[in-house]
Amino acid sequence: MSIFNISILSLLLAISCSSGDSDSNSAPTNLNVVISVVGSNDNNPNGDGSGAIQIMASATNAIRYAFRFGTGDQIDSESGNIEHTFLQDGTNNHNITVWAYSESGAFVNESYSVDVYRSDEAFAKLVFSDEFENEGRPDDQKWHHQVIPPNNGSWHNDELQHYTDREENSYVNNGTLKIKAIKEQYSYNGSTKEYTSARLNAKFAFTYGRIEVRAKLTNTAGTWPAIWTLGANSNETGNYFGDQYGNVGWPLCGEIDIMEQTGWDKNSTISHFHWGDLNTEVYSDEGGEIAVENADSEFHVYSMEWDSKSIKTYVDDNLVYEFQNGTNKPFNHEHYLLLNIAIGGNLGGDVPANFTEDIFEIDYVRIYQ
Structure with missing residues (x-):
């Protein structure tokens, strides 16, 4: 803007x-x-x-x-x-x-x-996409592996994993991206965790448009896959959008959860919004959920349509939630897309003792304006 x-x-x-x-x-x-x-x-x-x-x-x-x-x-x-x-x-x-x-x-x-x-041709121009047609590591021109947690210790929400940039935790083959959560001891910067996973941030920031992600979700209790955005001014970006970014904390940067799946309910997904009022800095959140059959065995399209008036989230074009945007909310500046699996924590819940691994599989990511 x-x-x-x-x-x-x-x-x-x-x-x-x-x-x-x-x-x-x-x-x-x-x-x-x-x-x-x-x-x-x-x-x-x-x-x-x-x-x-x-x-x-x-x-x-x-x-x-x-x-x-x-x-x-x-x-x-x-x-x-x-x-x-x-x-x-x-x-x-x-x-x-x-x-x-x-x-x-x-x-x-x-x-x-x-x-x-x-123009009435809404969301007609494809401005960012990954069809995952390569083999091996995700395209590092399009994706950043975020591995450094806040305070170099643990991630938010009492999550149990370390994120890595290893190919064991995120790789492309047979036309899809696989984000894999694994039960294994892994140490990072003096901190040892019992699980590993991956968190991929798109190296593309934009204001308003339509996001489409076609994906299969995990099916194991304790896993928490998500498709979401943060404001590009977030201090979690790793500063790869430039020095003018990365100076605002959460929730003032704004968070849009296009899709979250809890660790205890694999038959529905959540869409949620978190923000700090730009005038008062008071935290607010709201959202909804929708039933999704066979989310782990069939691909579904998780999408968002975003403009200055509203933000609408969908599963297979079925409306999940419509959020009323406004000038006091941090959803009128650039955001970027994130894909990840968390383990345990607020929405992951208890992890069964026999958990070994699970995969969040993404067929494509497309952003239109």
Whole structure:
């Protein structure tokens, strides 16, 4: 997403400014407007085709704000934050007027123009994929093995495994990726665990789109496979997206669990959302579950559709959960995909004594915008 600070950059033209009170001292001053065109980057300067923009306005002595898009009605906002989606197809120039009001009703307003691209061809462009047609190790141009746990000790949620980058725990053959959890003593950085597994992070960060993962899940109690995302600003990225990332902790980075399967219920899957409010930093979570027959013996497609308004998760195109997105939630910036099996812990539960190994098998990963 590209952000244009109107008070600093001259990308958007201020057209008018007026006051509703003869006493200029009672009107708001220092009106500052930041307009973000959703999905804008060097390749798509006018956005990702969603037609969506986000606006943040602030002014000294203002208690409320109002916005007009084109010739539409004035829309009030106490916070000064608002989202809007333009519905006209193609790349079009749109006029936006912003008002800031003081307690007395005095106001200032400014008008801007912005070019925004809109297309009804949702999720038509394949932007990242792995069909797993090689043999051996996963493609290291597309995947990062995350092996260093928090504090160099243990992973979150009381999990029992060490993640490794060994081919024993993750490999490609016969057209699929296998992530294998194994019962074996394994030491890492002075810590010995009874199980090993793999955690693969996609080396691709994006905002909005559709993720599809066709997979077979594990069938052994105690195993916890997952398909999920974290904000690319998470301090768990390993910094491979660049120095501008990796500085935000969980849950402020946001987590989307497209699919989780507990260790005690292999006939259903969970979709869940975890986040910290960007204004208050208060933690929240919500989600749902769906029955999935033969999840370990048949491939199913686990998918997510994500835009500025909502995030929907599916199994075989059956809706699992619809989450309402918003500007106070960390789901309007870049995220990246993770695939892993955890052992034990909060959702893995008890591991049977006779457990030896199990496999999470992935046929393909595709991301569309």
